[in-house]
Amino acid sequence: MAKVVIVGAGFAGHYAALVLQDAIKGKGNHEITVISRVPKFTYIPSLVWVGVGQMRAEETQFDLKPVYDKVGINYIHGTVTEVHPDPEDQYVVVNLPNGQTQEVKYDYIIIATGPYLNFAAVEGLGPENGYTQSICTPPHATEAASKYLELVNRLQKGERAKIIIGTGHGLATCQGAAFEYICNIHNDLVDRGLRDRVELMWLSNEPALGDFGIDGLETKYKGKIFTSEDMARYVFEQYGIKWEIRSHVRKVEEGKVYTVNLDGEEKEFEFDFAMLIPPFKAQPIKWIDKDGNDITDKMCNPAGFVKVDANYGKPYDE
Ligand SMILES: Cc1cc2nc3c(=O)[nH]c(=O)nc-3n(C[C@H](O)[C@H](O)[C@H](O)COP(=O)(O)OP(=O)(O)OC[C@H]3O[C@@H](n4cnc5c(N)ncnc54)[C@H](O)[C@@H]3O)c2cc1C
Incomplete structure (x- = not known):
């Protein structure tokens, strides 16, 4: 046995x-x-x-x-x-x-x-001790929804807002989930008639659009090969989503994210709502x-x- x-x-x-x-x-x-x-x-x-x-x-x-x-x-x-x-x-x-x-x-x-969500790798990252949201666990996704709906409430009163979705560290993965989420946010805002009040931005560590942390994908459609880069670019252009890729998040403060990109340029972006996937490490188990x-x-x-x-x-x- x-x-x-x-x-x-x-x-x-x-x-x-x-x-x-x-x-x-x-x-x-x-x-x-x-x-x-x-x-x-x-x-x-x-x-x-x-x-x-x-x-x-x-x-x-x-x-x-x-x-x-x-x-x-x-x-x-x-x-x-x-x-x-x-x-x-x-x-x-x-x-x-x-x-x-x-x-x-x-x-x-x-x-x-599975992964341990390592928010501590970046100052100010994450819903518990920082200023960004996560959708990686049921409680996090529930809290993200509540913060997002609070923002929707403000938009309905006529405010404008900036939303950033993507990865919160140069080594974070799971870009696909963040990509789906930014599309869902876009479509939800369209359905609510609020999309024109929001500047929506994709912030990620991917070396190229549509990389998704897996070096991209290819698919065949009507005899033609499409790459995930073509797909992501098409979606972002159609949806009016700006993008900033090849970027590591250095620090987050209330309403502001600080990045450095692969060319060494340091940048700052303001936000009213941000969902950034944290880097992962292993669960703390001792051997x-x-x-x-x-x-x-x-x-x-x-x-x-x-x-x-x-x-x-x-x-x-x-
Ligand atoms: C929002 C989101 C969307 C995603 N969408 C997709 C998708 O469409 N397609 C896809 O392929 N992937 C997707 N992924 C990735 C996918 O969900 C993960 O790769 C997958 O969940 C990993 O499964 P796992 O079993 O390895 O780990 P987990 O799902 O993290 O499960 C690990 C389990 O172990 C438990 N655990 C942890 N430590 C201990 C311990 N010490 N003792 C006992 N139990 C413990 C945890 O509580 C958890 O229940 C998505 C991820 C996210 C966050």
Whole structure:
């Protein structure tokens, strides 16, 4: 019998649990345990709608436990703080919501904890200790919607405003989500008859428009090849969205973002509402050896992400 522990229940962890459970069905008495800090699955791509108030966060979520109960997967609601990977005694330490800790043994472990949103990398970035919004989590997207709708209220009274959407650091990724969000903001303002009162700007670290952090995309349409650069340029020109790319955000103050671009030019942009995706690092989990030494530096890269071997990233069919 093998015990498999899966840490995290986002797309990666939840999908891994279901696929693995299906694969081992009827093949021995194996045990899968999912440990997740949040008791719900969130369909994160829909947060681009939550952030403009067109969906409620709850509509993007479902409870994990009933799903796992149905298919025979154990579920623990808690936060993994330590992994002890010594082959003779492998276990994780979990902080439970009631303040107690629990040790869970494993033979195999999948770390699927997603990114830690590193707002602290830039002074003034983020909704908690800064001046910008985020749509990366359900609470953040809900707060972004509330701030956006406050601004809509002011626009309806005749004010004008500047909105900046994009990335909040030279190393931030997930530009696609920000691109969808700026399009949603544009369309929402059009529907409300308020678009002409807003200067809308795309601010990003992409080396070229439409790069989306993945070196761009190509698609074939009626025998012609279109690039994501063509698409983004077309959308921004049609929507009247200005853009400033190749830019790192150095600092944010109330209503002002300070950038430096790849040519070394420093610039400042004013805003009434800004949603900037933060850079990511790994969730803070410690790796401890059998003698109690912290071996996190050995197991993880400098950003804290677990090092993987060449078997990572198999072709889809495998
Ligand atoms: C607004 C938005 C829109 C997006 N749209 C798209 C899209 O259209 N297409 C696309 O391919 N990608 C999209 N993405 C990216 C995509 O959502 C992520 O790549 C994906 O969610 C990553 O999944 P994950 O399971 O690795 O991590 P996550 O979704 O972050 O899940 C990690 C889980 O682990 C839990 N966890 C973290 N630490 C611990 C711990 N120590 N102990 C226990 N549990 C822990 C977290 O609470 C979370 O539930 C979008 C992202 C955003 C923000």
